[in-house]
Structures are given as C-alpha cells and as structure tokens.
Amino acid sequence: MSMLFFYALIGVGLFTLGLLALVVQPHLLQKILALNVMGSGVFLLLVALGGRSQPVVDVVPQAMVITGIVVAVSATAMALTLMLNLSRSSPGAQLPEDQSADS
C-alpha cells in the first residue's frame, strides 16, 4: 500500500527536478527534456494514487494520463520544430538571455 505513496513521491521529485532543470539549464533541448520529465512526474503521481482504490484500481487517472502522454508528444514535436527554426537563425539553440525590451 505504502509503495503507491512512494511512487507518488518519486513523481513529486521528478516534477520539481524537472522544474529546476527548466529554470537553470540554458540549452533548449535540455528545457524540452525537463518539461517531459516534469510531465512524467505528474503522470506517475496521478496513476500511483489511483491505486488506492483496492481491490479494483481506479482507471480514470490512467485514461487522463494516456490523454496527457499524447499531448506531451505533440508539444514535444512542436517545441523541437521551434528549436530547430531558432537555431537556424542564431546558433546555440538558446533563448536570448537578456531580453531588452526595445529590441
């Protein structure tokens, strides 16, 4: 039983670890990976806690997560496309760190 909470806590850990990487890592590919890890964390929490309804597992969170995985791959494809477009115009695939407002 408590294993479900363990998995949920790992989910929390993945979410916050991804958040940290999203903030501190400069390369866009790393940011995209970070968002994917955050997503996995949320999904893990959703499904793990759905296991608390014994004897039958609650499948509604599972259906939500399948929906979420599809959204995640769509968003990843879009993000990779944008990243490649960006690195065509300026090498390095990073966001201009210091956005001056008047550019």
Added chain:
Amino acid sequence: MGAQLIQVDWAVVLIMLPLSAAMLGFLLPGMARNIGLLAALLILFTVVGLGWQLTQTGVYSHVAGGWLAPLGIQLHADGFSLLMLATSAIVGVAVSIYSTGYFKAADDQRFWPTWLLLWAALNALFLAADVFNLYVTLELLGLSAVTLASLTGSKDSVSAAMRYLLSTLLGSLAFLLGIGLLYHQYGSVDIAILSERVNDSTVSWAALGLITAGLALKTALFPFHFWLPPAHASAPAPVSALLSALVVKASFYILLRLWLGLFDFQQDSTVANMLGILGATAVLWGSIQALRQIRLKMLVAYSTVAQIGYLFLAFPLAQTGGNRVWYAVAYLMLSHALAKAAMFLVAGNMMLFGGHDRIVNLDRVVQRLPVTVAAFGLAGVSIMGLPPSGGFIAKWLLLEAALAQGHWGIAGIMMLGGILAAAYVFKVLGYAFIPSPVPHQAVSVPARMQWMALLLATLAIMAGFVAQPLMQLIGIGALFDSTGSMP
C-alpha cells in the same frame, strides 16, 4: 418556431462549429479563408442564440455522453460564460475580417485552421464545468496560441514563441498537478461536485498554490509576465489582438471561476492580498515599461501587462467588497478585450502603412490614416478609464470599492495607473501629429482593416452606455452574487 429554437443546444454548436470549420479549412487549404469567414459569422449568430436562450430559460447545462458527473463531463453556460463567449465572438469576427486584408493568400492555410482551433478551444473553455476538461482546452488553447505567435517566422517571433511555449506548458503542468491532487483527495473533477467537497485541508492549499501559480503564469501576472511582451509584439497584428484580448483572459477566467467555486475556504487569506500586491506592481511596472518603449507594439503589449494587473486588484477588494467587485472585473475583461484588440489592429495598420512601428517616426499619420488614429484615440480613452467608456465603468466600480473599504493604496495605484496610461496614449498620439525627420514611403491600408479597428474601439466606448443591461446579462446564474457556490 421560437419554442423550437429555445431547445437548440447553442452551446454545443459553439464548440462543434469552429472545430468542423478548422478541419474543413485543413482539408481544403484553398478555401480556408472563405470557410473561416463563414464560420465566424455563424459563431456570432450562435452566440446571439445562446444569449437569447439564457435570458429566457436561465443557466444552460449539457450532459456530454449522457453520463452525469462525476463519471461524465458536463458543459455549463451562465452569464459570465456568455460574456466571454460574446467577447470572443465580437473580437473574433472583427479580427477575421481584418485578417483578410492583412494576410496574403499564401498565408491563409497557415492562419485559418489554427485560428479556428484556437476559437474552438476558447469556446470549449468558457463552457467547461470540469477541471480535467479545462486542462485539455487549456492545452489546445496554449498550443494554438504559440503556433499563431510564431507565424511571421522572424527571429524575434520564433524565440518569443519558444519562450511562450515553455511558459504555457509549465503552466499547464502545474495546473494538471493541482487538479490531480484535488481529484485524489475529493474523488471528482466536476467543479460543482468539488465545490461541495473541498474544505480547508493541506491538499486544498497545495492545489490552490499550484493552480493559481500555473494560471498566473499563463495570464502573465507580474512577475510571470516575462514571456508576454515579446510574444505579443512579434506576432502578426491580428494574432497579437487575439492573444492580448482573449487568450490571456481565458486563463484568468478559469482562475476566477475556480477561486469562486473551489477556493472559497480561504476568504480572508493572505493569498488574495498577495495577488493584489502583484496586481498593483503589474499596474505600475507595466505602465512605466509601456511609457519607455520605442516601438508601438511593445508599448501596447506592456499596456496589457498593466491592465492584467487591474484584474488582480479585485482579489483583496472582494474579501469584503462583495459581488460588485467581480462585476467590475467581468466588465474590465470585456472592455479591455475590445480596446486592446483595437489598439493592436491600429498598430498593424501603422506598420503596414509606414513599414515600421517606431513611435517617434510615426510622421503625421493622423492626416493620412484618420480612421486608424481615431480608433487608437477611442481605445485609449477606454484603456485610461475615462468616461463614458466601458473601461471607465469597470475602473469606477473598482475604485468605489477600494475607497469604501479604505484601501487607499489600491485607490492610489489605480489613479497613478490611469495617469501613466494617459501618458503613453498621448505620447503615441502626439507623435502621430508631428512630422518626423525620417519620412516614410506610405503603403495604402485597406479600408476594412481601418474600419475594423474603429469598430472595436467604438464598441469599447459604447460598452459604457449599456452598463445596466450588460450587468443583468452577466448576472445570469448569479455566479458573483452568491460567492462560494457554483450552480
């Protein structure tokens, strides 16, 4: 005839119509523009139908799939939904017509299907009564908004769109984690059921924090506004209008609905005060930044940051100020949407006209584009909050509440924000009158692009004259009157 029409599920049509049109436009790229224009007019007509239905029979709800909550998903339309749907329809039709002049035929297949999907997402979002359904609509909305923001393909717009995409995905994930926690504590994703069950618990607070933070990021509340100015300023003008007028409002709409429905367990909390402080900072910061801008579109974008701040000023005021404050917020959402869309369309016209949008080089556009400059002036009146505009009514109600409760700080911030808004609006108008040292070669601007800007600006002013009936319409379902209970 009337008896039958009242039975029609207008709300469902509002979702299916733009979706079908988007698919048709995707299938037949050559006809995307005509399909889109037809859909836009039909959506406006459908919103009128829904409005008439609501005034006759009250709150509308629909049980999707025939499965009652908590198992199934329900749709719900009250006065607040209607207001947002109508705002989207009006701005949407105007922007659609405007865009026929703005985009070349080659860009049609890139613009129209995405814009129709965005419209479908907006309508579905305003009709949702289920937090997971809200998450799906939020994703559809965010991803289509990013796509539209990247449409010019310039270096600025691509990097702005990238930042926008990362921000919007982060916001959605925080929102999803929040509703996941709520579901696992309270066993439902239906707002009405949740509102009965949610109580003052650790999980409620965690969900409140995650959902508020995620939606504040999407709404671009200070200090989460970093993505907004570049994204809104580098997008094509009709897209900027849609993003500023509608897309940021959609996440605020969810925040407000959940705040009233779910998070009323903490009526007198510091969270509301904190949101108020961030809102106040946004008003000042956004206005000052707007004043400092060299480019017109950046100025208008920073003005959005400031105007979003006003929306959040309502949270501390509502603790004792009651329903009038929320009516003011709803009114502000409407009038800002109209005025801001008009301003971005004006910026698009000036850019097309002179080939740039540097404010100091506007070079007597007032004589050459009188309709456009008039639109900017009228929209500016509403943004500043001068009578008799819609913006005046909204800000007056807020100011009244602030003064009645002795919130002198908020009152002061609002006045200061108004003065700063006047300063940046008149800065633009001033340069529009004087000749610039660098003359520009003028390109003629199609009349419909000018008149659409003027139409929206005029409507923003007109909103000030119909306050009474509008308030009645917003009041359908009494969302704001009985704080704490969702019908």
Added chain:
Amino acid sequence: MQNLYIILALFLLLNLLAGMWRILKGPAAADRMLASQLFGTTAVAILLLLAQIESLMALRDVALVFALLAAITAIAFVRRNWPQEPDDAG
C-alpha cells in the same frame, strides 16, 4: 516460484543499472546507444517476469511492443547520427 521470479526481476533491474555505467561513461555515441539497446532487451525480460508474477497476460503485449519498438530509436540513431560522423569514437 513467485519468489524466484521477483528475485530474477530484481537481478535484471540491477543488471540494467550496472549497464547505466556504459551510458554515462561512453566514450563513443555508439557505446551509449548499444547500452540502451541492451536495456530494451532487459526490460522485455523484466516485463515477461512481471507478467508471470501478476498473472496478467496483457503484460506480454507490452513486452511484445517493447521488443518491436526497441529497434526504432536504434535505427533513428544509425540513420541520423551515424553516417555524418564516421570517426566519432576518436
């Protein structure tokens, strides 16, 4: 029997983690890629064991899909990353 299966699964998982060293260490891209392919195979074995433990036959479908799709990333690697960089190991 159950005990044996779960111990075996645990052993395979340990194995997988030991292989992680190769991914982290490299040195060449191909080393990392091969290690991850090995993981795919190990994962299939773990899934089959779990299918026995939980007597859930649907898990065999998961293992099947795994086995089939392990190839896709490897092919993507060979196709996209390999030819442009013949002396990668250096």
Added chain:
Amino acid sequence: MEAVGLWQSAFDLMLGFSLFGLAWRMLFCADLFKSIVLFITFGLLMAIAWVRLEAPDVALAEATIGAGLTGALLMSAFAKLRTLDNSLKSGQPLLPRPRLHVINFWIALLFTVLLTGGLAYAVLSLPSHSPGLSDAVMSQLDSSGVTHPVTAVLLNFRGYDTLLEMAVLLLSIQSVWSMAGMSDAGEVHTSPVLNVLIQLLSPVLILVSAYLLWVGAHAPGGAFQAGSILGAAGVLLVLSGRPLFNLKKSWLIRLMLVAGPAAFIALATLTLINEGQLLKYPVANAANYILLLETLATVSIGTTLLALFVGSQTEAVQQDQSHQ
C-alpha cells in the same frame, strides 16, 4: 507470501530511485546525446513502473510514444541540430554552463527543495484508501459497449475529452507544418541490412497495431496505442529512406489526418440530434460506434505521429519578415 512482498518492495524501491537518478543525470549532464539516450532509458523504466502500478494501458502508451517515438524525434532533432551547430560534437562537454549567477542557482535550488517538501507533505496527507471513481466506472461498464474500463472511460464516459484530444493532434500537425516547411521526407540512403530488417518489421508492426486496436475493447490496448505503433511503422519506412510521397501535398494524407477528429465530430453531431446529448451512444450500438471511432482514430493518430516526425525536421518555410 511475506517474502514475495519484501522482494517486491525492494524492486519498487530500486525502480523508483533509479527513475529519479536517471532523470537527474539526464537533466544535468553536459552532453546532449547522453541526455537523449538517458531519456530513452528513462522511458523504458517508466513503462516498467506503469506495469508495477497495474496500468498496462499506460505502459503500452509509454513504450510506443514516450520511449519509442519521442526518442526517435529527439534523436533526429539532435542530428539536425548538429548540422546547424558545429560545436555540437557528441562525446565532448559541449554545453555552456548555466548562465545563472551562483547565488541565483542556490536560490533556485532552495526554492525547489521547499516546493518538494510542501508537495510531499500534501501527498502524504492524502487518505491511504480512496475509491476514486472506480465504483462509478465499474457499475456503468455494462452499458458502455466495451468490457475494458480504460477504453470505456476514454471512448465513452469521457469521450468529449478524447474529442478535444483529437483536435490537439490535428493542431500539432497544422502547427508543425506552419512552422516548418514540408518538403519530401528525409535523405535517401539504402542499406541492405536495414532494408531487410524494415521489410520484416513493418508488416509485423502493422499487424500488432491491428491486434491492439481489436483487443482494446476487452483488454489493454486501444486507439492511442494502436495508432502510435502504426506511426512507428511509418517512421521506420521513412528512416529506411523509402521515397514517401509528399505528405503535405497529398489530399489522401490530409484526409487520414482528419478522419479521427471528423468521425468524433460527426458522431457527436449525430448523437446530439438523435439522442439529445453529444456522444451519447444508444446502448445497443455502443460497441459498434466505439469500434468505428477507434479505427478512424487509429488511422489519424498513426498518420499524425508520422507526419510530426517527418515535418519537424524539414527546412523552415521561406517567410517574408516585412510585416510582423
């Protein structure tokens, strides 16, 4: 039985910590290629975790989409990135160090730790037993038209969410096509070994896809999993350098992309008129409607994922930057 429980706990603990450790190494390493390989491995372990959590449907989706297609997408994007950026040679420490000031980094770390603590506290405050919606799902399963509860939720009880989900998929391909131009599929190399492999693999994949679609009514599987395997088969063909016809121009491809969402909308409209509620199937026909929806959705999902893969790595469309 006691011993089994103990060993299982050991397995779970190790799996959980490996997931976290992998994510950490993936996100904070200086070599992008290593990160991508670690991401693929991460997806593998996630799939095992889904199995341990009694979510085989999610495991299938993760194995096909999470680890498989996303991995291939990342791998291709990385290859493309390397042609654009000479500094990206695999095996070298090639990333710029985080630009954040040291103090800012520690503030971010402190914030992360606090957030983790708060969220963990909230999670642990949840009741250890909660029925969720499992009772509601199980009691209505008989009238849903299928016997597999996940399929019942996705296609019937919450079918409206899935309708919007199909719109997200359509949007993603519209988006990728509008951001990047779509010329013909990748470069054409031929390699005898690969070609034989692909010739053997593709029909098997298509067969497995059909099997998963069919089995979804009463066992783990369904449109999303079947569709992503179909997409994977397409990706394999593209990678083998098959001269696929121009995806964007082809009317047939567009039709396949739209088939799923269009079926949903058509059925929603039909049920709205006949039954008074969108996507409310008459109980007698529910099984047929769901099979129809799933079949068309499978086609659309597969085509979309393939088109996303091809589309995300072609050259950007030539755009004028005059009026932005």
